Amino acid sequence: MGDLARSTLAARLARAYRRTGADLPGGDTRPTHGAQMEGWFWRFTDAARGQVVLALCGINQHPDGDWATVAVAAHPGTVVRAAAVDGASASATAFEIDVPSVLRADERSLTVTLDDVALEVELDEVVPWPLRFGAGGVFSALPFLGQYWQPHVLGGRARGGLRIGTEERTLDGADVYAEKNWGAGFPDRWWWGQAQGFTEPEVCVAFGGGRLRAGPIGADVTGCVLRHGDTVVRFAPPTARVQPTVGGGRWSIVARRPGWRLELDADGGGRTPAVLPVPIPAERRNVDRDLEHLAGHLRLRVHRGRTLVIDDASAWAALEVGSTDVAQARTLATEVGVVPERVG
Numbered sequence: 001m002g003d004l005a006r007s008t009l010a011a012r013l014a015r016a017y018r019r020t021g022a023d024l025p026g027g028d029t030r031p032t033h034g035a036q037m038e039g040w041f042w043r044f045t046d047a048a049r050g051q052v053v054l055a056l057c058g059i060n061q062h063p064d065g066d067w068a069t070v071a072v073a074a075h076p077g078t079v080v081r082a083a084a085v086d087g088a089s090a091s092a093t094a095f096e097i098d099v100p101s102v103l104r105a106d107e108r109s110l111t112v113t114l115d116d117v118a119l120e121v122e123l124d125e126v127v128p129w130p131l132r133f134g135a136g137g138v139f140s141a142l143p144f145l146g147q148y149w150q151p152h153v154l155g156g157r158a159r160g161g162l163r164i165g166t167e168e169r170t171l172d173g174a175d176v177y178a179e180k181n182w183g184a185g186f187p188d189r190w191w192w193g194q195a196q197g198f199t200e201p202e203v204c205v206a207f208g209g210g211r212l213r214a215g216p217i218g219a220d221v222t223g224c225v226l227r228h229g230d231t232v233v234r235f236a237p238p239t240a241r242v243q244p245t246v247g248g249g250r251w252s253i254v255a256r257r258p259g260w261r262l263e264l265d266a267d268g269g270g271r272t273p274a275v276l277p278v279p280i281p282a283e284r285r286n287v288d289r290d291l292e293h294l295a296g297h298l299r300l301r302v303h304r305g306r307t308l309v310i311d312d313a314s315a316w317a318a319l320e321v322g323s324t325d326v327a328q329a330r331t332l333a334t335e336v337g338v339v340p341e342r343v344g
Helices: 003-018 137-141 326-336
Strands: 037-046 051-060 067-075 079-086 096-099 103-106 109-114 117-124 147-153 157-164 167-170 175-183 189-195 203-214 217-228 231-235 241-247 250-257 260-267 274-280 285-304 307-323
Touching: 051 096, 051 103, 051 109, 051 274, 051 285, 051 307, 067 109, 067 157, 067 274, 067 285, 079 109, 079 274, 079 285, 147 203, 157 175, 175 203, 189 250, 189 260, 189 285, 203 241, 203 260, 203 285, 217 241, 217 250, 231 250, 231 260, 260 307, 285 326, 307 326
Parallel strands: none
Antiparallel strands: 037 051, 037 175, 051 067, 067 079, 096 103, 103 109, 109 117, 117 157, 147 175, 157 167, 189 203, 189 307, 203 217, 217 231, 241 250, 250 260, 260 285, 274 285, 285 307
């Protein structure tokens, strides 16, 4: 077998492996894997102006053609615009997403137009994911898991703004965070959080958890990621232990790995969460079962060895719970202060 043939075979095997949802160490998680659901998420935290903006795009497979879940939400005002849109596409070789007339994104830009809302942002000084394995550690390389999660931008600066009707909000200088999740769909129940806007500017923390399934086997799994300046720390099994306590409108995480201990405690700050869409890929529709505080309070303490390296707080944390089951989602809604009838 010649060099060209071996190279072609290796590329085919790599593509086939990636279609299982897994990534080789050092691989780029941002292009589509071809999973039933591929979701991209951006968050812009502007502590100086007291505002937060998020955007999301999920591309969902269906026999009649791929379709997209698109949403934009903003604080203050708990502005939410969401839609299910036909005709979405994403590249398998580059970070390029296209939902015609609604959303376009790549590694340096994002534009979204939904109803009376228009978001246009360029990303500068991006801090990318630096580790060879993803946020799930060795689990990032295991095929056929029900859900994968990967932060891929842990800092940066936004240029651009958001228009809501006739109101213009600049996002120049806002902190940037971006992540991706993909798999068969959302887990039965999940919890998630992310925060920037600390007193110390180069701090970013994110966590995500839910029911992780591999065939008939399932377990509740939570991962956590910390950026502190040039240092990025991943807390994921089997090298780390992450203990979440989520309920009653509070999110608490205790994460340990050799040489590190992270503790965070968060709540919604007395504000009512936004209700965001969750795709049901096979039914070609969204449901309102994702409950997210756009600007919650989060206290973060991190020890490196015996040294306390972070003791800080943010008033701009995203804090989320949700369930694909409508009855459970309504129970969660009551806990976080959302009228249950808004969930369906």
